[in-house]
Amino acid sequence: MNWAPVVELLGHLLMPESCPVCGKLASPLCPECLEKISAPAPPLPHCLRCGGASPCERHGRRYEVRSLTLHKGEARELLLTVKYGGSGLAARKMGAALGRLVGENERQGGWTIVPIPPHPRACFFPRGDSHLQWMARGLSRAVGVPVRECLRWKEKRTPQKRQPDSQSRRAMPEDSFVCAGAAPERVLLLDDVSTTGTTLLRAAQCLYGAGAQQVTSLCWSVARRT
Ligand SMILES: [Zn+2]
Ligand SMILES: [Zn+2]
Incomplete structure (x- = not known):
């Protein structure tokens, strides 16, 4: 007897999730799908301030952002599914x-x-946690680096993606974030996608202002600049 379908069904009853990419049951994201999406070489790191390659001539690695993939195709769909579908x-x-x-x-x-x-x-x-908080936990476990949620939005504002155009996205106020207490000395700043880079830039500036010595940004994907 082939037990695989039975095991899969039991798994699905215990953990009613399916892979957001291939739809396989009982697998919140199968390793094969994740590997397929993130397998190509990651885009080169760039500088959040000038948009060029990092380290850059003016800022060194001070505003470096690294991403795993480009914000398109399956990588983009997976992120949006996870973000709005709530798969922690x-x-x-x-x-x-x-x-x-x-x-x-x-x-x-x-x-x-x-x-x-x-x-x-x-x-x-359901637990009130965002996909980014879950991503932070996954990253933390993978690299053995602790998480500290010390950033807050200063005031309610329209999320970046709902801003009418890229000009208003870039116009995000300098003091959009506040840091609770002193910033950690060296920070791996985490976001899901970097489009204009302004969110990460403002957050990095806030952390530097609160005493951080090095802020390196990491995100799932980066949108190519037009
Ligand atoms: Zn899959
Ligand atoms: Zn630069």
């Missing part, structure tokens, strides 16, 4: 996959993962 387990696996962007020296202590905070009322998770 899939988000955690995506976070763990970001571990490949983290170097050896960044795993050896002294670094802290800080996720971009959820917008007020922008939460789709």
Whole structure:
């Protein structure tokens, strides 16, 4: 007798989730799908300030952002499904996959993962956790770096993607974030997707203002600049 379908069905009853990519039951995101999406070489790191390659001539690595993939095709669909469909387990696996962007020296202590905070009322998770908080946990476990949620949005504002155009996105106020207490000395700043890079830039500036010495941004995907 072939037990595989039975095992799969039991798994689905215990954990009623399916892979957001291939639809396989009882697998919040199968390793094969995750590997397929994130397998190509990650885009080159760039500087959030000038948009060019990082390290850059003006800022060194001070505003470096690294991403696993480009914000298109299956990578984009997966992110949107996880973000709005509320699969925490899939988000955690995506976070763990970001571990490949983290170097050896960044795993050896002294670094802290800080996720971009959820917008007020922008939460789709039963426990009140955003996909980014789940991604932070997955990344934390994968690289052995602790998480600290020290950033807050200063005031309610329209999320970046709902801003009418890129000009108003870039016009995001300098003081959009506040840091609760002193910032960690070395930060792995985490976001899901970097479009104009302004959210990460503002968050990095806030952390530098609160005493951080190095802020390196990590995100699942990056949108190519037009
Ligand atoms: Zn799958
Ligand atoms: Zn630069």
